Amino acid sequence: MSSQVEPIDNEEDETWFASAAKIYPMEVKGRFRKIKWIILFITLGIYYFTPFIRWDRGPLLPDQAVLVDFERKRGYFFFLEIWPQEVYYLAGLLIIAAVGLFLMNAIAGRLWCGYLCPQTVWTDLFFRIEHMVEGDRRKRMALDKQPWNAQKILKKGTKHFLWLMIAWWTGGAWVLYFSDAPTLVYDLATGQAAFSAYLWIGILTFTTYSLAGHMREQVCVYMCPWPRIQAALTDEHALNVTYRYDRGEPRGRLKENKKRIAEGLPAGDCIDCNQCVHACPTGVDIRKGSQLDCIQCGLCIDACDAIMNKVGKPTGLIAYDTDVNIERRERGEKEVYRLIRPRTVIYTAVIAAIAGVMLYAQLNRSMTDLSVVHDRNPLYVLQSDGAYRNGYALRLLNKHNNEQNFTLSVEDMPEGSVLEVVGVHRTASDVVKDTAITLSVDADTTRSVRALVFSPPGVEMPGSKPMSFKLVNTETGETTIISDFFRAPGK
Amino acid sequence: MAEHKKEIDQVTGIETTGHEWDGLKELNNPLPKWWLYIFYGSIIWSIAYWILMPSWPLVNGYTKGLLNYSQRAVATEEFDVAAAERAKVGEKLMEASLEEIRDTPALLEFAMAQGKVAFGDNCAPCHGTGATGFEGYPNLQDDSWIWGGDLDTLATTISYGVRAEHDETRFAEMPAFGRDELLEKDEIIQVSNYVGSVAGLPVQDGVDLEAGKVIFEENCASCHMENAKGDMETGSPNLTAPTYLYGKSVENIIAQVNAPRHGVMPAWIDRLGETTVKSLAVYVHSLGGGQ
Ligand code: SF4
Ligand code: SF4
Numbered sequence: 001m002s003s004q005v006e007p008i009d010n011e012e013d014e015t016w017f018a019s020a021a022k023i024y025p026m027e028v029k030g031r032f033r034k035i036k037w038i039i040l041f042i043t044l045g046i047y048y049f050t051p052f053i054r055w056d057r058g059p060l061l062p063d064q065a066v067l068v069d070f071e072r073k074r075g076y077f078f079f080l081e082i083w084p085q086e087v088y089y090l091a092g093l094l095i096i097a098a099v100g101l102f103l104m105n106a107i108a109g110r111l112w113c114g115y116l117c118p119q120t121v122w123t124d125l126f127f128r129i130e131h132m133v134e135g136d137r138r139k140r141m142a143l144d145k146q147p148w149n150a151q152k153i154l155k156k157g158t159k160h161f162l163w164l165m166i167a168w169w170t171g172g173a174w175v176l177y178f179s180d181a182p183t184l185v186y187d188l189a190t191g192q193a194a195f196s197a198y199l200w201i202g203i204l205t206f207t208t209y210s211l212a213g214h215m216r217e218q219v220c221v222y223m224c225p226w227p228r229i230q231a232a233l234t235d236e237h238a239l240n241v242t243y244r245y246d247r248g249e250p251r252g253r254l255k256e257n258k259k260r261i262a263e264g265l266p267a268g269d270c271i272d273c274n275q276c277v278h279a280c281p282t283g284v285d286i287r288k289g290s291q292l293d294c295i296q297c298g299l300c301i302d303a304c305d306a307i308m309n310k311v312g313k314p315t316g317l318i319a320y321d322t323d324v325n326i327e328r329r330e331r332g333e334k335e336v337y338r339l340i341r342p343r344t345v346i347y348t349a350v351i352a353a354i355a356g357v358m359l360y361a362q363l364n365r366s367m368t369d370l371s372v373v374h375d376r377n378p379l380y381v382l383q384s385d386g387a388y389r390n391g392y393a394l395r396l397l398n399k400h401n402n403e404q405n406f407t408l409s410v411e412d413m414p415e416g417s418v419l420e421v422v423g424v425h426r427t428a429s430d431v432v433k434d435t436a437i438t439l440s441v442d443a444d445t446t447r448s449v450r451a452l453v454f455s456p457p458g459v460e461m462p463g464s465k466p467m468s469f470k471l472v473n474t475e476t477g478e479t480t481i482i483s484d485f486f487r488a489p490g491k
Numbered sequence: 492m493a494e495h496k497k498e499i500d501q502v503t504g505i506e507t508t509g510h511e512w513d514g515l516k517e518l519n520n521p522l523p524k525w526w527l528y529i530f531y532g533s534i535i536w537s538i539a540y541w542i543l544m545p546s547w548p549l550v551n552g553y554t555k556g557l558l559n560y561s562q563r564a565v566a567t568e569e570f571d572v573a574a575a576e577r578a579k580v581g582e583k584l585m586e587a588s589l590e591e592i593r594d595t596p597a598l599l600e601f602a603m604a605q606g607k608v609a610f611g612d613n614c615a616p617c618h619g620t621g622a623t624g625f626e627g628y629p630n631l632q633d634d635s636w637i638w639g640g641d642l643d644t645l646a647t648t649i650s651y652g653v654r655a656e657h658d659e660t661r662f663a664e665m666p667a668f669g670r671d672e673l674l675e676k677d678e679i680i681q682v683s684n685y686v687g688s689v690a691g692l693p694v695q696d697g698v699d700l701e702a703g704k705v706i707f708e709e710n711c712a713s714c715h716m717e718n719a720k721g722d723m724e725t726g727s728p729n730l731t732a733p734t735y736l737y738g739k740s741v742e743n744i745i746a747q748v749n750a751p752r753h754g755v756m757p758a759w760i761d762r763l764g765e766t767t768v769k770s771l772a773v774y775v776h777s778l779g780g781g782q
Pocket of ligand 1: 110112113114117118119120219220221224225226227295
């Protein structure tokens with residue numbers, strides 16, 4: 001309780017808030033940079049161009065491969081069509097995504113952050129533009145320091161203009177997922193699109209421009225929950241971008257260290273050139289150990305490897321490594337990497353299980369569906385001829401993209417029972433007389449009908465008799481059976 | 492206060508705030524400035540919101556805001572849009588005959604939904620939510636009808652009611668054979684037991700059924716017909732039906748012959764309009780007892 005230090009509660013004190021220091025990452029070349037470029041091209045390519053992929057679904061349905069159609073309440077993904085009651089697929093996908101993130105983390109730390117996260121990918125793209133317009137690290141620093149003149153205005157203006165164009169295109173691509181893309185592009189260009197489309201483009205333009213252009217590493221350090229969760233989930237066997245201090249320390253300038261070696265003193269491989277710090281997009285010094293701000297993009301590895309090559313030392317002073325291995329090397333033991341650990345096995349199993357269930361559900365997805373609700377009031381009605389009548393609300397669902405014909409019948413009812421559907425007349429093709437009826441359902445929709453089932457007059461019925469409705473697609477033979485009950489006053 | 496000593500944490504090298512709880516010291520890791528600005532921004536936003544949108548409660552009501560936004564108005568607007576949308580189908584219902592409505596799946600679905608709601612609002616108090624009726628209020632689920640259960644007849648009955656205050660209302664009244672002394676007490680017992688026997692009810696001991704039959708033919712058959720099956724043209728109930736409006740027992744029959752009760756059903760056409768009446772007819776018909 002007793003403290004010798006005065007609490008700094010006074011308002012004049014400015015240290016409660018600090019401006020974020022601007023980071024000027026240096027461009028590097030190398031293995032990880034190349035991987036990041038490839039991933040950037042693939043992911044952004046998918047994002048910007050997917051809405052234009054066509055996928056033929058027949059005349060009545062949209063031919064856009066990936067489309068979320070809010071108006072008609074359908075989601076399309078290539079060969080998949082999702083109805084509102086099937087959004088649990090989405091839940092499945094989200095679970096797989098989350099566990100996939102955990103698995104990535106168990107294998108090699110923040111793979112997501114370093115290579116795949118939209119924040120990282122767009123920031124990388126924006127850095128590239130900045131580099132193209134304003135030059136590399138030193139030039140950019142100098143430009144920011146120099147007083148405003150025509151050249152500075154031109155450079156800054158060009159950069160922000162390009163950023164805004166990309167941001168705007170990003171927002172534009174987003175809305176294309178929710179409507180027919182070519183039509184919407186035309187409507188947007190001619191000013192005929194819905195207000196909400198422009199609004200969403202505006203919102204995404206703003207978020208892209210501010211998050212990828214201005215907020216950058218602040219998003220990862222202050223806004224994103226994943227680094228916090230990740231830190232709690234990781235273990236000592238996960239590969240992480242690591243400064244191998246066992247090899248690097250004691251660090252020292254090239255000449256100093258050479259001198260030390262000549263004197264027979266210990267000297268590490270790190271020549272303290274700070275290239276790893278300059279390369280870092282989040283301004284981290286990886287030599288201080290793994291830390292929340294490090295998104296593990298691997299760029300410091302590229303920077304350091306380049307230096308190691310120059311000074312004629314083996315690369316990999318900074319590398320993907322584990323804490324365990326550093327300790328083992330220090331003890332003179334062999335390095336190990338345990339890919340198969342309880343957590344990797346469990347995560348993989350969970351992903352496989354959920355993916356399996358989803359795949360099974362998808363392969364066995366019925367193109368028709370039937371739901372049956374028995375009347376609650378009254379449960380049965382006595383007819384004047386002594387028969388009992390039960391009423392059911394039926395909903396037939398046709399996911400085919402053309403009209404389908406069905407035979408509806410009741411099963412497990414005594415001989416002489418009758419099935420009627422309000423408003424539907426029997427046809428000659430009703431196979432089993434009296435207990436079957438032919439119905440048609442329009443393409444890609446549902447149809448509600450009221451079915452009446454009559455027990456044979458004068459036949460005693462139990463209070464509750466299990467029976468079922470059977471719906472057979474007359475073309476494909478696909479069959480749906482729904483069990484229900486036939487109620488009568490008996491016990 | 493002005494000259495507080497700075498304390499630097501040994502491990503992190505970061506200044507402490509001087510706050511200490513049970514030996515735990517708080518480090519002063521300053522928040523980024525933009526965080527603060529967002530906070531200021533949200534204050535400005537909230538003030539703009541108070542001015543533009545309904546926000547502050549007052550003693551009587553609330554501040555309306557410059558934009559005059561009201562969720563009630565939005566809801567009303569949406570309701571009007573929905574009503575206009577419905578009116579389109581309503582027009583189709585107006586044009587179509589009742590049979591056409593029943594045979595067109597889209598119209599049938601709409602009419603049944605509309606009829607169900609209208610039934611719950613208007614008819615259920617007497618006929619019950621399940622349309623099974625009560626004593627004195629006909630059961631609409633079964634297949635015995637007083638005035639007929641085909642679509643057009645149902646629509647007529649719903650439109651003009653029974654013994655209602657409407658020029659075209661359905662009207663039928665059975666004479667009060669006992670109260671108005673049209674029949675002797677014995678004769679009433681005889682004819683009631685005869686009707687009971689036709690309806691398959693246990694009859695009272697020592698009653699002359701043959702005499703009852705003669706009385707029936709002379710007094711009742713003109714409306715209820717020789718075979719006692721009634722006549723829906725004139726609204727004369729079928730006496731062989733499984734249920735009676737006022738109870739199915741010889742005692743109930745005696746009471747009814749002596750001084751009949753007559754229920755009233757209102758005429759709905761002026762209150763509900765033709766579309767709703769049509770939907771109601773289709774709905775009641777679809778319950779299962781329709782003819
Ligand atoms: S910290 Fe968050 S925002 Fe930053 S790269 Fe990782 S997941 Fe993306
Ligand atoms: S320290 Fe290295 S791996 Fe981490 S964010 Fe910086 S450059 Fe990327």
